[in-house]
Amino acid sequence: MHEIGLVDDIIYAIRAKLKASREGSKIKKVNILIGELEHVTPEHFEFHFRERAKGTSLEEAELCFKKTNAMFRCKDCNHEFSPEQGMTGCPACRSKVSDVIAGAGISIESVEF
Numbered sequence: 001m002h003e004i005g006l007v008d009d010i011i012y013a014i015r016a017k018l019k020a021s022r023e024g025s026k027i028k029k030v031n032i033l034i035g036e037l038e039h040v041t042p043e044h045f046e047f048h049f050r051e052r053a054k055g056t057s058l059e060e061a062e063l064c065f066k067k068t069n070a071m072f073r074c075k076d077c078n079h080e081f082s083p084e085q086g087m088t089g090c091p092a093c094r095s096k097v098s099d100v101i102a103g104a105g106i107s108i109e110s111v112e113f
Contacts, residue, residue, distance in 0.1 A: 003040055006106050007048045014058060017111050029062040029112040036070040036083075036103040045106070070103030 014030060034040060042065035053059045073080050079092035080101065089096045 003044060003048050004052070006040065007045065007052050010049070010106060010108060011052055011058060013108055014061075014111060017108070018057070018113075021111075021113055025057060027058055027061045027111060027113060029064060030058075031064045031066065031109040031111075033066050033068045033107045033109050035068050035105050037100065038104065038106060040106065066109065068103050071101050072098040073101045074098050 010030075010032065014027065018025065018027060032042075032045070034042065034045065042063075045065070046063050049063060050059075053061070070083050071080055072083070072086055074090035074093060074095050075097040076095040077090060077093040079090055081091050081098075085091045086098065088094070090098060
């Protein structure tokens, strides 16, 4: 159930933005980025968000989701590539060792008050 931890982290971050904002106390919309490598669908995330936000100022916030594509960087030659390009390793040098540089995790893109 790692989704609940992810939802709690996002709710905490939204509340921090609300506290730091001078826009008001009502959040209208939250734009959320979900990495391609995350095993969470927007529907599943929203279900858990709604459960955790009941009775709070976030209860009526609209959630909008955008998928971020995965990208990797080869540790040997620093070439950047997509999962499709690197099915058998780095397309430039064939190394099997790379870092994920995009497309992992869930984050807030923006909050509208």
